[in-house]
Amino acid sequence: MLHPATIRDFLAHGTEEMTPRSVANLKRLLTRTSERLMPEYARRDLPGPGRIDPLAPYTDAEVAALRAWAYGQPTANRRVQAERLLCLGLGAGMFAAEIAAIVVADLRVDDLGVLITVSGARARQIPVRVEWSEPLIRVIESNDRTDHVFLPGRKRTRNLISNFASAGSGEPGPNSYRMRSTWIVGHLVNAVPVHTLMDAAGIESVQGLSKFVAHIPTAEVDAVRRALHGAREDR
Incomplete structure (x- = not known):
């Protein structure tokens, strides 16, 4: 072991x-x-210091691999639950405990998309990224309002995500920290206003956001110059 x-x-x-x-x-x-x-x-195969980074966002290729992991689950129900897990993590940046707690009544759909209401210590509303919205819309249409969104009918919540991920197809499953980081860094790259993102992410201070800044990809030199000049892309 x-x-x-x-x-x-x-x-x-x-x-x-x-x-x-x-x-x-x-x-x-x-x-x-x-x-x-x-x-x-001893130490022959272990990653060296700094190589395990629980906040490293997933690359596009890794996100594609996670989609494949979800679609490759052995049963139809596990495929549905795996997809929901990705929607809540990559689409809404939720903490593991929040993913375990959310129920269907916490989801709302309107003309702007899917909105998640989170209760508890980090109470807030999270707009779900459009590319991850459709499975959550199906949740609203097919489940009771009191059902958990992820793994309804379960008896336990401890280590819910890791236990689910390890019991599936044998391929590496998602990590809630990395999914959340992917969501946050993606919004930073897309220039979502900092305070707006902090509210949606449940982050109380700019310092709490700073640990994600290191993972923002370096922009092209010309794009940086245009931004600092205040010039528009189409000029």
């Missing part, structure tokens, strides 16, 4: 409900234990 490859897989896909600091502490503990019990494999 403590082979470096097993530890690596667990850190990448089984820690989505843990904070980045907790993940780092757990990695150190597992690494030291592995070194004592399996010295012949």
Whole structure:
């Protein structure tokens, strides 16, 4: 169980409900234990410091792979639930606990699209990205208002996402931290006003947003100059 490859897989896909600091502490503990019990494999396969980044947004290719993961689930119900999970994570940037708690009554559709109302400590409203909206519209049309959006009828909520992802097709499933980061960084790249994004993301301070800024892709030099000059793209 403590082979470096097993530890690596667990850190990448089984820690989505843990904070980045907790993940780092757990990695150190597992690494030291592995070194004592399996010295012949010690550190051979483990990612080095900084290579595991729970806030790294998914690339376009990785998002496509996650779609394939959802479509490749072994049953029709698992395919539906996997798609809903991606919609709430990549389409709305929700925390893992929020994904577990949201019910159908929290979804609303109007002329502007799908809107999610989040209750609790980070109460807010989240407009869902249009490319992830259609499956949630089907949820409203086909489920009772009191049903959970993700895995309705379940008995447990602990480690809900990681347990679901690990029990499917065998392919790596989504990580809630990375899905949220993908959503936030995508809006930053698209120049959504900072305070508007903070409200939708449930972030209380600019400092809380700063950890995502490092993941914004570097813009082309000409685009940067145009932006700083105040010039429009079509000039």
